[in-house]
Amino acid sequence: MTSTDAPLIDLRDVEVTFTSRTGSLFRRNRVRAVRGISLQLYRGETVGIVGESGCGKSTTANVLCGLQKPTAGTVTVRGEKVARFSPAVRRRIGRVVSVVFQDPSSALNPRMVVREQLIDPLRIHGIGTPEERLRRVQELMPQVGLPESALEALPSQLSGGQRQRVAIARALVLDPEVIIADEPTSALDVSVRAQILNLFMDLKRELGLSMVFISHDIQTIRYISDRIAVMNEGKIVEEGPSEVILDRPEDAYTRTLLAAAPSLLRPTTS
Numbered sequence: 001m002t003s004t005d006a007p008l009i010d011l012r013d014v015e016v017t018f019t020s021r022t023g024s025l026f027r028r029n030r031v032r033a034v035r036g037i038s039l040q041l042y043r044g045e046t047v048g049i050v051g052e053s054g055c056g057k058s059t060t061a062n063v064l065c066g067l068q069k070p071t072a073g074t075v076t077v078r079g080e081k082v083a084r085f086s087p088a089v090r091r092r093i094g095r096v097v098s099v100v101f102q103d104p105s106s107a108l109n110p111r112m113v114v115r116e117q118l119i120d121p122l123r124i125h126g127i128g129t130p131e132e133r134l135r136r137v138q139e140l141m142p143q144v145g146l147p148e149s150a151l152e153a154l155p156s157q158l159s160g161g162q163r164q165r166v167a168i169a170r171a172l173v174l175d176p177e178v179i180i181a182d183e184p185t186s187a188l189d190v191s192v193r194a195q196i197l198n199l200f201m202d203l204k205r206e207l208g209l210s211m212v213f214i215s216h217d218i219q220t221i222r223y224i225s226d227r228i229a230v231m232n233e234g235k236i237v238e239e240g241p242s243e244v245i246l247d248r249p250e251d252a253y254t255r256t257l258l259a260a261a262p263s264l265l266r267p268t269t270s
Contacts, residue, residue, distance in 0.1 A: 006079055007040035008178055008210055009064055009097070014038070014073035016059050033059040035234035036073070041178065046204060046211040048225030048242070050218050050257065056234040057214050061182045064212055066093035078177075095125065098171035102183035104163035108155040114166050115151040121173050140169040143206075145199060161192035168199065172207075179203075182214045197224055218257045222246055230254045 016034040034056045041047050041064075049057045062068035063075060069085040076082065077093055101107045108117060118137040122128055128136065141148045144165040155163050164184060171179055181200065185193040201224060204211055215221050221228055222242060229239040230251060238251040249255050 005042055007042050007076075008078055009039075009041040009212075010074075010076040011037060011039045011060075011063065012074045012076075014060075014063055014070045014075065016056075016063065016068060017071045032234055034063070034070070037231075037234075037236045039229055039236065039239075041210055041212060043177075043210055044204075044208055045226045046213055046224055048221035048228045049212060049214045049231060050216065050221045050228060051231035052216055055231045057231050058182055060231070061099070061180050061212065061214050065097045065099050065180045066090045067099075091125065094121075094176075095174055096176055097178040097180060098174060098176040100164075100167050100171045100179060100181045100184045103187050104160070104167040105155065107167050108163060108170075110155055113152050113154055114158075117166070118151070118170055118173050121170065125174060127174070136173060137169070140172060143172070143203070144169045145195075159192075160188055161195065164188065164196055165199070168196075168203070172203070176209075178210045178212070180212045180214070183216070184213075185220060186215065186217070193220075200224060217261065218246075219261045230257070 013036050014034055015032065015036055018031045018033055020029045020031050037060065039047070039060070049060060051057050059068060063070055066077075066082065066085060066089065074081055077096055082089060082093070115134070115137060118140065119133045122133040122136065127133070137151065138148060141150060146162060146165050146169070150158065150162065150166070155166070158166065167184075185196050188196060197220065200211065200213070203209060213221065213224050225242050227240065228242050228245040229236045230245065230253065231237070232253045238245060238249065238254050245254060246258065249258060
């Protein structure tokens with residue numbers, strides 16, 4: 001990345017305000033989930049967003065992938081400012097940005113076998129012939145560490161780690177440039193968590209992906225990120241290269257996160 005590179009995704013002064021159902025009949029309460037954040041994602045890098053539950057990081061993820069329209073501010077994807085968040089625009093963003101959610105059980109259709117779930121995005125976007133679509137999903141299986149026989153399984157017949165690998169395969173099927181991973185390991189056992197993190201790192205290296213990895217666990221963020229943005233109460237309170245944020249944190253909230261986190265995962269050296 002150089003100073004002349006344009007970001008793949010560029011958020012500028014983004015705000016998201018929700019109207020809650022609490023409050024009086026004539027005056028609903030307003031919740032400012034995201035408060036004027038600016039964040040850029042460049043080609044080939046992984047940005048980690050870390051913060052406690054309710055800090056606005058998942059809402060930020062939804063803005064990044066076009067699922068949430070900001071109340072204020074601008075969103076630019078591959079140099080194109082997103083003025084409208086219509087279904088057509090979301091489909092166009094979906095060719096560039098794919099999402100892996102926290103719980104694969106809720107993200108996958110329990111009544112569809114894996115093959116159908118992976119082919120479906122290709123069909124929706126009108127990509128390839130039926131034969132080419134099948135070949136594409138068959139190629140994805142070894143790439144995410146699953147046997148080809150998993151294509152004929154229902155999600156309930158797979159383990160939690162296998163279901164998350166299917167969710168990752170579905171995110172890859174359209175050959176995106178960016179993966180948004182929203183707490184993708186928090187529902188998994190520690191040993192499986194490490195395997196999924198290593199898979200993300202392998203895919204980033206092999207495919208040249210850019211990633212936004214979201215977690216409440218700063219040690220997970222430490223393991224996978226090139227750059228870290230720390231969120232608290234809807235704002236980015238600190239941002240910078242991972243080694244700077246982790247070794248020389250300036251914000252008191254960042255220091256609190258680091259002090260509270262057990263060192264379960266550390267970067268490995270070759």
